[in-house]
Amino acid sequence: MRSSFVLSFVSIFILLFNFAYAAEYIKKIEIEGLKSFSKEEFLYLMGVKENQSFTPEEITTGIKRLFLKDVFDDIIVEYDQGIMKISVQEKPLIKKIEIKGNEHFSESFFKKLLSFKKGDRLKEIECKKTQHNIENELNKRGFINCQVNIEKKVFENFADITIYIKEGEPLKIKSIKWKGTFDEYIKNFLSLSVGEPFDKVILEEFINKVEKYFIKQGLIGSEISYSFTNGELTLTIKEGKKLQLEFKGVNSLSERDLKSIAMAHFQDQVNENIIKDSINSLITFYRAKGFIEVRVYSLLEQAKNEWKITYFINEGNRKFVKKVEIQTKLPREEIEKLLANKEGSFFNPEELENDKQRIEEYFKIKGYFNCKVFPPQLQEEENSVSILFKVQEGEQVKIKHIEIKVKDNLLKTEAEEIAKTYINSPFNETTFLEMKRKIREIYLKSGYSEARIEGNYEIKNSDAYVSLKIEPGSKKYFGKSIVLGNKKTKTKFIYQRLLPKESQPYNPYTLEEERQILYKTGLFSRIDIKPQPQDDSLDLIYNFEEAPAGAFEFGFGFGEYEKAKAFAELSYINLFGMNKQIFSRVELNNLEKRSYITYVDPWIWKDLTFKSSLLFEKINFKNIDTKSIIYKVKRYSASAGFEKKFSEFFKAELLYEATYSKTWDVMPEVIISDQDIGKLFISGIKASLIYDSRDNPFDPTKGWLAGVTSKLSNEFLGSELNFMKSSFYINKYTELIKGLVLATSLRGGWAWLYGKTENLPISERYFLGGRDTVRGYAQNTLGPKQNNQPTGGNAFLMGNVEFRTYLGKNFFIVNFLDFGNVWKRVGDVDVSNLKYTTGVGLRYKTLIGPLRIDYGYKLNRQPGESHGEIHFSIGHAF
Secondary structure (H helix, E strand, O other), X not given: OEXXXXXXXXXXXXXXXXXXXOXXXXXXXXXEOOOOOOHHXXXXXXXXXXXXXXXXXXXXXXXXXXXXXXXXXXXXXXXXXXXXXXXXEEOOEEEEEEEEOOOOOOHHHHHOOOOOOOOOEOOHHHHHHHHHHHHHHHXXXXXXXXXXXXXXXXXXXXXXXXXXXXXXXXXXXXXXXXXXXXXXXXXXHOOOOOOOEXXXXXXXXXXXXXXXXHHHOOEEOOEEEEEEEOOEEEEEEEOOEEEEXXXXXXXXXXXXXXXXXXXXXXXXXXXXXXXXXXXXXXXXXXXXXXXXXXXXXXXXXXXXOEEEXXXXXXXXXXXXXXXXXXXXXXXXXXXXXXXXXXXXXXXXXXXXXXXXXHHHHHHHHOOXXXXXXXXXXXXXXXXXEEEEEEEEOOOOOEEEEEEEEEHHHOOHHHHXXXXXXXXXXXXXXXXXXXXXXXXXXXXXXXXXXXXXXXXXXXXXXXXXXXXXXXXXXOOOEEEEEEEEOOOOOOHHHXXXXXXXOOOOEXXXXXXXXXXXXXXXXXXXXXXXXXXXXXXXXXXXXXXEEEOOOEEEEEEEEEEOOOEEEXXXXXXXXXXXXXXXXXXXXXXXXXXXXXXXXXXXXXXXXXXXXXXXXXXXXXXXXXXXXXXXXXXXXXXXXXXXXXEXXXXXXXXXXXXXXXXXXXEEOOOHHHOOOHHHOEEEEEEEEEEEXXXXXXXXXXXXXXXXXXXXXXXXXXXXXXXXXXXXXXXXXXXXXXXXXXXXXXXXXXXXXXXXXXXXXXXXXHHHOEOEOOOOOOOOOOXXXXXXXXXXXXXXXXXXXXXXXXXXXXXXXXXXXXXXXXXXEEEOOHHHOOHXXXXXXXXXXXXXXXXXXXXXXXXXXXXXXXXXXXXXXXXXXXXXXX
C-alpha cells in the first residue's frame, strides 16, 4: 500500500490509499534534500521514528510544526510497505547580495533598506518588502519614476541576489518661495537649493530644526508647512508669539519649579482655560508643600508678538503636621507608616482622603471587614495641623468554613489541604483571592491549564463562610518544543537546556523555570513561549531574541601605588553557538603589566563547568615608604579545572595550576632562600569552596561571602617545591537600619612546607598592609622585616569591621577598625602581636562599585612608624 502527504507553502494535500485513518508502522525512514537542518530535530518535530506507528493526522501536524521554522519551501511525505520517504526543499541561504545601476545614491544607502542579509533564508515576501522599501525611499527623495528589480540565482542550497536599480530622473526644484514673517536666520536650516531633487526627507529635517529653534526661543503656536507645484517649492512659516511668565509673591519655593509646572500647559496656544489649568497645577503643587491657604491669580497681557502672564501668589502660612491621632485598639505604628501626612511632615490636604482609604484598607486586611473610618477632624493652628482619624473597627471576621465543589472530586483532597490553612485566618478580599489562586495552582501543575474557580462568601456576625466551585476542564499534556528566532545560538544547545517534559501533564510553572535557565546563559534578551493546542497536548513555540554575545571594554585611571593605569577587555560568550565563553584582558600601570585569557565551558557535563586560563604578568614589587624596588618578577601561568554549583549560593572548584617565574633585582635584605632569586617552576592542585549570598557583589547590604582554598604543590606533579597553602575568608553584611550597613570580615592563611623545601619563595609568601587589608599601614609593609624591608611570611590573620552610612546623592561615609599581622612561620602565630588601625573613609557610588578614599590611623604604633596612611581605590575593601 502507498500514501502521500504533501504540504507546499500554505496548502496541505493528503492522498490516502487503502488505509484512511488507520495507523501504519514505520520500518525505515529515508530523507532527501535535508542539507542545513538537523536530521535529529527534523524527525523530532515531525513526530516520527523508525519502528513506530503513525497516523495521517500526526504527519500533518508534524509538517505544520516544521513549516513554523521557516526553513522549508516544500515537504513531501510518501509511505509504501513500511518505508517512509520524505523529500524536502529548503529555502536557500543567501550567499551574496549585489546592488547595480545606482547612480545618485551609494550602495550603503540601499543596503540599509534591505529586509534580509547574507546568511538569511531566501524568502519571496522579504524580497517584495525590500523592493517596496527602496521604491518608497526613492519616491520620498524625489525619484518618482524609479524602477527596482530583484534577480535571484539559486544553486544547490545557496542563492545570489542582484538588485537592479534604475533611479530615473527626479523632480527638480526650479524655484524656492518663502512666505510668512520669520527670522531670516531660519533660511540657513534648509539644505536644499534650486536645481536639486525635491527631497521630502530633507524637508522634514528642516521642519524639525525650525520647530526646535522656535521652542528654544520660547515661541508658542508656530506653524511650518510646504507645498510643491510645477517645480516651485513654497515654504510657509508662521512664527508664533513669545510667551513670558512672571511670578510675584514667591518667597518659599523655587520660581524655576513653578515656571516648569506652568509652562507644561502651554504647547500650541494660550487661552483662559489653559491659564486656569496652569493655576490649578500651581495650587496643587503649593498645597502638597504645606501651603494650604495659597491663592493664585493671573494677569494676561497681549502685544503684537508676545504674551505675558503674571502670576500673583499669596502663599499664606506653611503648615506641618503636628500630631496624628488614630483612635483604634490596634498598634498605631504600622498604620502611621502608610500615611502621606506623617507627624513632622508638611501638611498635604490633597492626601487626606487617600489617608482615610489607606487606614480602611489596612483594617480590612486585618479582617475588620465592616470597618468604617470617619472623615478626619482637623485642629489648625497658625503653622501646624493636628489630625484625628476616628475608626469604628467592628468585629474581626475570621474564616469559619470553606466548602469545595469539584466534578468527580478531582484533586479535591489536595484543594481541601490548602483550604484548611486558611481556617480561622482574618478574612478579607485579598485572602479570598489568594486562596483561589493557590487552589487553582494545584490544578495548573497537574495539567488542567483551563481550570476556573468561581467563589462566593457569606459573613455572619464575625464568621465568614466560603464556597468554591472548581471547573478543572480537560487535562493537557506537554507536546513538542519548537525553537524559533535563534540565529547565532545552536538549536541543539537550547534543546539541551529545556527540561524533559514531553507527554507529562502540562505545567505552566515549568515554562517559567525554563525561561530562567535560558536567561541565565546571558545569550537572550527576550524569550516568548506560546502554547499551541494539539488535541489533548500543547506544543510550545519558543521565540528568542538574542542579546549581543560580544563586548569590548576599556578604561583609564589613577592609583595611589600604580599611578597611571589602563585596561582593555574583550569577551565573547557564545563560541560555536553553544554558550562557550572566552575572556581576555590586558592591564598596564607603572608597576605591573598583566594579560590573561580565559576559556569557560559552562555545560561541559550537566551542571559541571570547565575553566582554563593563561596568564602573563611582570611586577615591580615596590616599598611604598622608601620608593625602592624590593624585587622584580616575571610570571607565566596556566590552569585548568572544573567548577560545580551545588545551589544558588554554594559552589566548588578544582584546578590544576602550573607557574613558571623568574625573579631578579631582589634586595639582599629580603633574601631568605635560594628560591628568592632566579627561575622557578611550581605545579599543584588547587581546591576551593565558596558560599556567596550577597545581594549585590559590588555594594552588598546583606548576606555572606565565605570561602576556603587549599593548594598542594608536589615534586610528583613536576614542581620544584613541596608545600601546602590554605586560606579562608568570612565576610558578613547586615543592614542595621536603612542606610546603615555593618560589614565584617575575617581572613587568614598559612603554608606548610614538607620534603626538601625549607622556605617559601618571596613570590609565594603572604604580605599585609594597604588599601584592602590593614589600612593605616602602607601597601605590603606589615609583618616580618629585615633591615626595615618587608620579607613576607608563611602565615597571616586579619579582620575588618566597617560601618557604612549613606549620606545621600550616592555618597557614603565609612568608619572602620582593621587588625592583622604576618608571621614568618605558622608556629610563630601569636594573636597578642596583632596590629590595630582605625579610621574613616568617604565613598561615591558608581555602577562598578564605590570610588573611595580612606585614612587609617595606627592604634599600637611602634617608634619610627608613621601615624597613619591615606588610601584611595575603586570598590570596597572587602
